[in-house]
Amino acid sequence: MSPAYIILIILPAASFLLGIIGYFIFQKVWTMVVVVLILSLIFMFVVIGAEPTFLVWVFIMTGACLISGSITKTIMNFTKRKY
Numbered sequence: 001m002s003p004a005y006i007i008l009i010i011l012p013a014a015s016f017l018l019g020i021i022g023y024f025i026f027q028k029v030w031t032m033v034v035v036v037l038i039l040s041l042i043f044m045f046v047v048i049g050a051e052p053t054f055l056v057w058v059f060i061m062t063g064a065c066l067i068s069g070s071i072t073k074t075i076m077n078f079t080k081r082k083y
Helices: 003-026 029-048 052-080
Strands: none
Touching: 003 029, 003 052, 029 052
């Protein structure tokens, strides 16, 4: 598997899923967002190197995690309301 495939497809999809799973486990959005940010930074420095152009992908993966966690929180809060 090429690094481009991992960076463009696998890691954003994994961070999106981690945002959903992280909200169910911790009941907080920010906990998993911080974990994904740290893991993305580690991956960037270890596999890719300290190249600042790939820092954009770190923010994209963190944003995907934040968006998916926020959507999950909104859906869970909406379904828990009593009418």
